[in-house]
Amino acid sequence: MDSRETALVKDILESHRLDKLRQNKPLPQHVPSAVAALDLRGLKCPLPALFARRALARKHAGEELAVLSDDPLAAIDVPHMCHEEGHTVVSIERRDAFVRLVVRRRADPLPSAS
Numbered sequence: 001m002d003s004r005e006t007a008l009v010k011d012i013l014e015s016h017r018l019d020k021l022r023q024n025k026p027l028p029q030h031v032p033s034a035v036a037a038l039d040l041r042g043l044k045c046p047l048p049a050l051f052a053r054r055a056l057a058r059k060h061a062g063e064e065l066a067v068l069s070d071d072p073l074a075a076i077d078v079p080h081m082c083h084e085e086g087h088t089v090v091s092i093e094r095r096d097a098f099v100r101l102v103v104r105r106r107a108d109p110l111p112s113a114s
Contacts, residue, residue, distance in 0.1 A: 037066040040074070041098055049077035052103065056087055059105040064090060070098040078103065 038055050040048045048069040055065055067078055078101050079089045086106040093100045 035064045035066045035102060037068060039068045041068055041070045043069065044071050045073040045077060047071075048074040049081040052078050052101075053081050053085060056085070056103065056105050061105055061107045064102055064104045067101045067103065068098055069101075072099075075099045075101070 036055075036059075038052060040051055043051070048067065048071050052065065052067045055067075059065060067074070069075075069078075075092055075094070079092070081087075082089050082103050088104040088106070090102040090104050091100075092102075
């Protein structure tokens with residue numbers, strides 16, 4: 001990713017964060033507090049999958065992450081990313097305005113391709 005793309009992603013993230021603060025949008029009541037939630041509503045493809053990948057990289061093996069997204073492609077992109085990275089999709093719940101995906105970080109590092 002070059003510096004222009006990095007700057008663009010940072011601008012998008014800051015804009016998204018400010019929008020969330022302005023809206024003061026609470027998480028839905030059905031998201032269990034034991035599972036960390038990543039609210040990506042308002043972001044469009046490919047950002048939900050990219051941010052889910054980054055959040056999972058920061059988790060410990062076996063920890064779960066709930067990803068909330070109103071992008072219709074997130075229900076395809078996030079599971080595809082999980083398959084590529086070796087993570088597990090625990091559940092996919094389609095709601096009226098968004099999708100909630102629960103994903104689990106892989107237990108062991110992926111074997112090297114050597």
